[in-house]
Amino acid sequence: MALRWTDTIDIAIELSEAHPEVDPQWVRFTDLHAWICALPEFGDDPNKSTEGLLEAIQMAWIDEAD
Template sequence: MGLRWTDSIDLAIELLEAHPDVDPQWIRFTDLHAWVCALPNFSDDPTKSTEGLLEGIQMAWIDEAN
């Protein structure tokens, strides 16, 4: 089974690898949503995301980038 919206750390690691030149502190949630959905290992329902889940992914991405 692939990654889900609640797998924030794993999603952050994959986003860091897929977008190494992006500063996650400044990403828009619309872009973040699209990029998560485009990850090859992502298999959750795209409509199940929330602002809180996206914020958690963003925070984990910021942590991983530092």
């Protein structure tokens, strides 16, 4: 099952596994967008992202990192 933009927690988990050395607090949204789209399990339309979705994913990733 492919990840969609609204799968914030699952995307955060995948990002933490793909980028364990990164502090998600300091990731720019442009980089975050690119990293999400590059995830093997990601299957949503890259153009459907919004600032709100990216922020929710970043917050979930920060929570996952703690």
